[in-house]
Amino acid sequence: MKNRFAAFAGLCLVVGLSYCHSEGGQQTAPPDSSPTGQTTEQANSRPARLKAAVARDLESLVKRIDQELLPLTQRPISQPLPVDSLRLAFRRCRLAYKQVEPFTEYFLPATSKLVNGAPVAEVEVEETKMFEPAGLQVIEPLLYPSPAPAAQDSAARGELRRQVGRLRRQVRALQLAWADQEFTDAHVFDALRQQVFRVVALGITGFDTPLSPAATLPEAAAALAALEAPLRLYATTTNDKAGPLAQLSAARAALQRQPDFAAFDRLAFVRNLANPLGRGLLALERQLDIAPFPGELRALRPEAATLFDTDAFNPDFYTGNRQWFSKSAKVALGRQLFFDPVLSGGGGRSCASCHQPGRAFTDGLALSATLSGGTLRRNTPTILNAGLQAAQFADMRAPTLENQAIDVVGSRDEMHGSLDAAAGRLARQPRYAAQFRQAFPESEASGGPLVSPVRIQNALAAYERSLVRLNAPFDRYVRGDKGAVLDAAAVRGFNLFAGRARCATCHFLPLTNGTAPPAFQDSEAEVLGVPERPGSRRLDPDEGRYVHTKLAPLRHAFKTPTLRNVALTAPYMHNGQYRTLEEVLHFYNEGGGLGLGIAVDNQTLPPDKLHLTPRDVADLKAFLVALTDTAGQH
Template sequence: MNKLLILLAAALLLVWASCQRPSTPAAASEPAPTPAGQVLRQYRRHLTALDSAVAGLRRAVATGQPAARQRQAFLAARLAWKRVELLAEYYSPSTAKALNGPALGEVEEFDQQQRVRAPEGLQVLETYFYPALYAPDRRPEVLEQLALVRSSLLGLRHAATSLTLTDRHVFDAARLEVFRVMTLGIPGFDTPASPGAVAEAAAALATVQATVAPYRAGLPAPTATRLDSLFRATLGYLHHHPDAARFDRLTFLARYAHPLSQQLWATQQALGIAAFPETRALRADAPSLFAPDVFEPAAFAPSTTERPTPAQVALGRQLFFDPVLSGNGGRSCASCHQPARAFTDGQARSVAFGGQGAVARNAPTLLNAALQRTQFHDGRVSFLEDQAAAVLANPTEMHGSMAAAARLLTRSPAYRAAFARAFDTAPAAPVQEAQLKTALATYLRSLVRLNSPFDRYLRGEATALSPAAQRGANVFLGKAKCATCHFLPLFNGTVPPGFERTENEVLGTLAAPNRLRLDADPGRAGTTGIRWQEHAFKTPTLRNIALTAPYMHQGTYRTLAEVVEFYNQGGGAGRGLAVPNQTLPPDPLHLTPREKQDLLAFLHALTDTTGLHQETPRRLPSFPAEMARLNQRPVGGRY
């Protein structure tokens, strides 16, 4: 028995001794991690650091440390978040939103009980530290928010254990992070009250630099040198200009961030790493955020696998200007969407069908309408095909129907031939409703205009913007906070850098400019029935805004100056109206007279009317002799 015990002890001693031996030879035999593997290791380290930073913030709050120390801990946690944002947003967008989403309540549209889902995360925490520190009796609320943050962070860390990165994913995520800094970070979308926008941009871009660093050895020397130079210059500019209130955002975008994003794409190409081939709103192979063809309109269509043809665009253009589609043969789509007015009509609300009264809302521009996830002011449909059908059937707009229009068009040999060319069908085939909708929507998707003076300035044309417009750009991107709702580069509510969602906002729009009464239009609530969405409207594009007066969903304001003053006062709530669900901050902006004038100059610099004089066709397809009266119809109809 004693011998057995001795043998057992000896065996245990050997096992223990083997565990203590250095593992250097085995470790030396392990292959070095790939560049993508190095990136993943860095991400996991940064997640650990973020957890530590959040824990430090919790200690500062729980022990009631001085306000300056608590704010310092909060800003440290924000910086730690920015170091994980690149891959967290890419692989875990829902968790990322829980950690850093807007501090606004939401109601799920399928929730029949209309429960307002309270926001959580770092932006909610920001409201406890800025502009003033929370009252002591609210400390439990802060600690509860911190518990929610740590819970979401635990989910991120768990997801990171099973991640597998490829080189293509790494560069895709890196470029998207640069775009995120340009469109959300620098304008202050996720730092609405705290002063850390510039420091956070630096942290995010330093992470991008570290993310692509493992690939540097495989680059040609000139490419590597150029990349290093741009990172050094960009981060240097951020470090030397830390004051968010004074930061020259336009200079940063034009001279640093934009060239850096271009160089990242050049670096990816130099390494032979192909872009992802799938159809996206923001093209995966676009060289920069401000390239003329950066967006793919087909990504916003019902089918992303079918590409429009020139024949379909040409057919849709004829249909758009043809009054034969309407119930009385007198009104066309172009009656209320006129090319010379950036496809609006200059009316507060368009004249109703038959000339009696007015339609419910203002006619919005159709330029770049393809680059948004919802249509109509209340966002009630997702696709342009459905918008076209709804307008055609609306008794106050065109008072017709797709079915009746398709039957009538079938009687025109010229139209049948055009449909046959556009959809590769037999020449004698009857026109189908689906084809009619597709042709109209395809034409609307051709109305993309992204070549304004602002765009040209970003691409290096230094004289494209006047000094006033340059100053106005910084007002727009900074003090006025316009870009936190009208996101670059589309200047609408389609959220970058994924452009998968178009936001609605509650502004508290007045019924009349000088009448302190809320406009009665229920907005999106009229579609969803959700009370929280009362008076919510889609954030429209500001491109070509100088041509599309009057403004707001019902044309309340005749001039841009009036609109600027409305925002300057904090919307309806800022004017004293009770708008409990207003998403526009009610605080006044305190814009000076010069800042207002500069802002107007910038808004005028968003105009791009390229080729609009060529949109109206010279003639329309003919009908047979027995329908000769139709051949006298005017292009564009009457209004």
Template structure:
């Protein structure tokens, strides 16, 4: 129901008063009683004889009252649209957030000696921000990075620029685990920076073209954000308040949804699910023991499913646009939730079945390693290193060069789900699979081929000409290098595998016997992955790679300090992204790969240093390179030990094996 304006509320009060007086006078007439307070003037009420009689006057007053109610009940102003109420609510929450900073947090930072008081005020600010987060992230992503972004420098490598971080996570590091009074000036400076950034949000009400579809889009993305980042502690690594903050966010969502209230079972069910989700999180007693598997499968997935259904019942259709996560995905674990064509460079380069078939043939054809002057050409295809039988890896720390005199620079990564990231190679140097194919084919050590030569050769083959023509209907006279690149990329985009035993369990499917698909140990492993072990803060659910949810447009790299060999206090000399961009934070920085199918893709890390998953888990348990004793100031992986027990490491290993889906 639309809210009434203050003016309408005044009229409502007036009309009720008028009607009450008329009815009261008419009742006096009915029972031939004197009015308790005779009106002033010439009217002498006791001798007044109504022409219609007492009952007639009563009926007349009643009909008049009904008329007045209907007339005055029609607002003098149009009902406030739901989108306008959304803007008003955002402005209200923003004002509350700013007031907390201005009147409570900043004064304490300037004068208080109580660490507990500072922490309490800070946590109140964090909860206030969570009410803003759905639309702040949706409409102001650049500003939001300085309000609640990671406490790491923002690197714009192509522009050779490093920007200092700011916001709540930076402040968190100043307060937790303890506040150092010697850093009071730093704390005050960061709070004032945060206060300035919030001014940018003030444009939301005036400058935002908000529609109902935008509102529901932002709300559903927020629930996905809670599932993937919120409950993992991604933005609360030190204060560990992820669960109550997620509850606060869901409470805010309930307010926004209420602006679309209808007297229907669908609306009541949606509100009930939101309230149940909030309650479930508020009742959680401990971050490390929280059952995230249960929360996602029994609470969050039904919530996102029902919110989409309610939206469609209101005839508010999801946006019809290409995204990595499809706009009509009911949950993050739908069988077809992700669209790899989102990462294709142009519309013309999106996938079709003929391209996939052609790309599969080219993938195994050594003709791509033949060049004009290549004496060793024709010996290697893409499948020589990315072997389908080995989850598209080769099982080697590093493969041999094409000449056989040495090794290639890095370990061969799996191509399974490689399409679901916005950059390729360990150093992220190729933005598309098309560019990745070109670099490998023309690399002297890997294939030493020539796309131009391959195109001319394939042009002479009648079968290939027919396959290319079918794959590219607008193909003119000749096969071009970009046709080869796009066909290979189309095949790789077909290698999305998101139907592992874990995925089916998240859809609440069961064995044919009716038994759960995951054991208690495997469920514990997932909960550790997303909680105490902190794996899920880099290998993001549900892709388990470094592509950041819920919009999946950015793929991250990390500095974890991989040694030359296990347990050695010597960093591997490969500089990673620093070789391309001479920015100090990028030294030894490498793409966060997927851990899906990890049980089939050993050895591990960019240098193949670790042969087993047990070794990998222990590396992280020790705190990465710095935990091993390597001096590495720019390590982005927390250096604190995880203190995982033997049984917890066993559970993590069991969980990782549920992600196998190589076939």
């Protein structure tokens, strides 16, 4: 969970793959991608009208900043700061941004991040650079909670004026960039569905509004309202009671009907309203013969109607190399290698020695045993769903599963092996030679050795990428599968997870890891302040990401792990010191390390207590148990 209570104290670590936007995201489709039976001029008329409408909305946002927000920050220092008026102007600007959000976030994500991104420094590890955050979420901590920091401190007041000026410049940058955008009907529908996903994963969880929860649901309603005018350009009929316009209206009404952040039934909203809206948008797109970018490589497949669709995610996105994409022969070879001690130096340990299928691919130990009889310094994580992350290991030092294999096999403490030596041993076994030939048919034309270290790595990774498990009882229920049932405690637990307990602001839906929606191309790390042992007020000495980067904000930062199958993967945290889910939930309930009195100056978890009751904790655990899916595990 980001510590949005201190605008610059937090850290958002982003490690990912480029994804082909005009700024680094969505791929531009060819100009002739138009619905069947329409001329190019007819097909382009709707995108042109939409482009003009977004331009007008951006101009309105600039005017709100210029006429309402900015003047209030520029009053003489001798005059009191009009906090109530500032908050009202600020809320109006946020609502105005929601009107353009579907398209600025889709087409111009880098600039949009400086208008409404997380209020934490972005770290580019490879370039060893940090970038100062800007925008609405940076301004919010200066105005909330009561008393407003900007009203109490002259330095905060000056910072407020500076940040509002920066906000205006970034919105102007959006205006200028938007003027150059060219897009098609397919892009429009892609953006509309992604906005629905954004509302589900970020909007209703309070990700944008951590200090003003009363604004969360009204802003989510505004985020959906932004879809109405574009959708009316395409709707075949405006009075279809089962069509996407009606579904959109129903979803907005639900958000407006229950403005209480804590009381809102998020699970019912997602299952009964948001998911049907996503399906309705995709159905209308296909009805109009608009192809949703088939075959385009994305983490969330372009044809996914909801975040919870079966096979919605494509782990091959995270390979970084099309030659490494999975296929059944690679998976079968990788499985064979995973369970074979042939990769280790002494032939006595396989990957499965520590990642045991019967323990959800963990080992049940706080710290795994080394080959020399000691212990490793970190807990063994599950590899179920590990393929749906943009970085591996708790310290995120490996960008892919292929890179991870090098470290583990070569580690003196873990396998003490050599991929080169293993390749030689495998090449001499006819069974393996045949499997490599089937898995890598291009090998005969390459002229190189049939069995090579990189092919061993890729086969192992292909097997691990096959271990995607997203069909838990919760998934079946939320997607509306017939016969799917979720008990009342788990329902309450989900509503806490995605609401008052703030879990989903870091363990993002639907993956419940740190891979950020709706693009799912970057993975995040957090500084939680984990103690060296339960009850201690000493911070665990493991410095996490800092060991490899030497960047101060990354000291004690660790990857946000998946909570899928978490009921089976005890003990918990990077050091394995919490043996039960109740202990982990107590840690978060107290506000992490800072809340427990541990000295950690860069904690990104909010230090405020969550005030969860014993029933709340039991309900959260019930939801976490409902994330268990080990079907087909072997």
